[in-house]
Amino acid sequence: MNENEKLEAELLLQAIYQKYGYDFRSYAKASIRRRIKKHQAVSGFASISAMQHELIHNEQFFTTLLKELTVNVTEMFRDPDYFFSFRNQVIPVLAEKDHIQIWHAGCASGEEVYSMAIMLEEEGLAGRYRIYATDTCSEALNVAREGIYPVAIMQEGSVNYQKAGGRRSLSEYYTAHYDHVVMADRLKANLVFSEHNLVTDAVFSEMDCVVCRNVLIYFSRVLQDRVFKLFYDALPGGGFLFLGSKEHVRFSNLADKFVKVCGNEKIFKKVG
Amino acid sequence: MKAVVIGTSHGGPKALQQLISALPVDFPVPVLIVLHRHPDGKARAENQLNLACVVTVKQAEEKETVEAGTVYFAPPGYHLLIEDDETLSLSVDEKVNYSRPSIDVLFESAADVYGENLVAILLTGANSDGAEGLRSVKEAGGITIVQKPEDAEAATMPKAALRLMKPDKVLSLSEITSCLSKFLLNHSVDFYECIKGVRS
Ligand SMILES: C[S@@+](CC[C@H](N)C(=O)[O-])C[C@H]1O[C@@H](n2cnc3c(N)ncnc32)[C@H](O)[C@@H]1O
Numbered sequence: 001m002n003e004n005e006k007l008e009a010e011l012l013l014q015a016i017y018q019k020y021g022y023d024f025r026s027y028a029k030a031s032i033r034r035r036i037k038k039h040q041a042v043s044g045f046a047s048i049s050a051m052q053h054e055l056i057h058n059e060q061f062f063t064t065l066l067k068e069l070t071v072n073v074t075e076m077f078r079d080p081d082y083f084f085s086f087r088n089q090v091i092p093v094l095a096e097k098d099h100i101q102i103w104h105a106g107c108a109s110g111e112e113v114y115s116m117a118i119m120l121e122e123e124g125l126a127g128r129y130r131i132y133a134t135d136t137c138s139e140a141l142n143v144a145r146e147g148i149y150p151v152a153i154m155q156e157g158s159v160n161y162q163k164a165g166g167r168r169s170l171s172e173y174y175t176a177h178y179d180h181v182v183m184a185d186r187l188k189a190n191l192v193f194s195e196h197n198l199v200t201d202a203v204f205s206e207m208d209c210v211v212c213r214n215v216l217i218y219f220s221r222v223l224q225d226r227v228f229k230l231f232y233d234a235l236p237g238g239g240f241l242f243l244g245s246k247e248h249v250r251f252s253n254l255a256d257k258f259v260k261v262c263g264n265e266k267i268f269k270k271v272g
Numbered sequence: 273m274k275a276v277v278i279g280t281s282h283g284g285p286k287a288l289q290q291l292i293s294a295l296p297v298d299f300p301v302p303v304l305i306v307l308h309r310h311p312d313g314k315a316r317a318e319n320q321l322n323l324a325c326v327v328t329v330k331q332a333e334e335k336e337t338v339e340a341g342t343v344y345f346a347p348p349g350y351h352l353l354i355e356d357d358e359t360l361s362l363s364v365d366e367k368v369n370y371s372r373p374s375i376d377v378l379f380e381s382a383a384d385v386y387g388e389n390l391v392a393i394l395l396t397g398a399n400s401d402g403a404e405g406l407r408s409v410k411e412a413g414g415i416t417i418v419q420k421p422e423d424a425e426a427a428t429m430p431k432a433a434l435r436l437m438k439p440d441k442v443l444s445l446s447e448i449t450s451c452l453s454k455f456l457l458n459h460s461v462d463f464y465e466c467i468k469g470v471r472s
Contacts, residue, residue: 030353
């Protein structure tokens with residue numbers, strides 16, 4: 001991408017913000033530029049500016065671009081070591097409470113949310129927890145809410161489920177229909193999916209845990225600080241924060257307000 | 273010259289061992305590497321190299337500023353990109369060429385940032401990742417080097433690049449190694465002059 005295109009990409013993000021309210025202006029640039037270019041190529045526009053014209057005048061077109069910009073890539077039991085630590089080091093602490101509130105921010109199409117619900121059930125917490133799963137992309141949330149996935153993802157999912165210390169067979173948590181699976185209703189009963197934007201929206205309730213994995217890597221430092229403040233405000237002292245395996249509170253201005261809970265995994269606890 | 277980027281997959285660990293261990297401690301620019309490997313999150317390759325080499329070898333962390341004399345590996349399972357302010361970014365965007373990290377992703381972002389001040393090297397490998405990226409580096413004016421297919425443990429990756437574009441040089445691994453270290457012996461020597469001196 002040359003200097004002119006970089007400028008066009010900036011203007012495109014400004015246009016999106018002013019027209020539709022989604023604020024990508026402070027996201028890490030390299031990856032978002034790549035996705036803008038990709039969408040331009042796929043949709044056949046001669047330039048990013050030409051694409052900008054279309055997106056201002058055609059909301060439908062914006063919706064498809066939004067999906068590209070938000071990167072709804074996720075997996076069942078992504079990073080099994082993290083789920084293993086969650087099961088063995090965090091759930092015993094949570095189990096002391098009557099009711100557990102979990103905020104899962106940036107849940108994409110929901111695989112990670114179901115993974116967590118499965119573990120909570122296996123550890124005997126069924127009916128005692130609620131997961132508020134949020135994302136800024138409504139299309140991804142629709143998939144998450146329905147809990148219908150291609151059967152193919154369950155292969156790797158099952159391997160990772162076992163590595164994460166799964167006690168049964170993953171197939172006990174869904175029903176298979178030819179090429180897709182439907183997640184069990186008893187899991188869905190504990191899940192609430194709703195739209196929430198980490199850049200522009202506020203905290204909505206106090207939470208025992210905040211899960212936000214592989215979202216902050218897309219944000220600038222300044223934006224990361226805003227989001228850490230949200231999480232700080234949502235958690236009581238001793239509340240847990242789970243980040244992606246390459247994310248850290250270390251560089252934020254709230255670094256001293258969180259301590260690491262276990263060795264390698266990015267599990268933190270709010271001080272106080 | 274402001275940075276070196278390297279891409280490799282099958283046969284990569286051995287080739288990198290040779291290349292990186294030849295770099296002097298005062299290597300004047302950062303080196304960014306994508307090596308395809310199993311996504312178990314471990315940093316075996318960089319830990320081993322760090323012990324065996326005089327330059328610092330580490331896994332890239334998001335938002336860190338790249339430094340001269342340091343070699344950064346893309347973490348398994350994450351794309352590695354570089355920003356205009358020379359900080360590193362990681363992403364879990366879709367796989368590219370069935371790969372994450374993808375060589376194309378690193379090379380293209382480095383081409384955007386460094387333009388003609390970039391050296392991109394594509395080594396041994398068993399798929400065609402990196403070919404498009406190398407072409408972007410060349411279009412942006414950077415220097416492109418491909419390992420000679422007959423010299424590579426796996427020739428698919430170098431061959432795929434040669435089908436798509438014409439790199440500045442096609443060299444054996446030992447030529448690439450000596451070239452890099454010559455460039456480093458005398459920082460005032462232009463890297464381009466240096467590779468012109470190597471017969472291919
Ligand atoms: C790469 S996915 C991560 C999914 C999952 N947490 C995981 O680790 O597998 C990133 C998600 O963050 C969401 N996201 C991006 N910007 C956001 C924002 N400002 N507010 C809320 N969610 C956002 C995207 O829509 C996407 O679903």
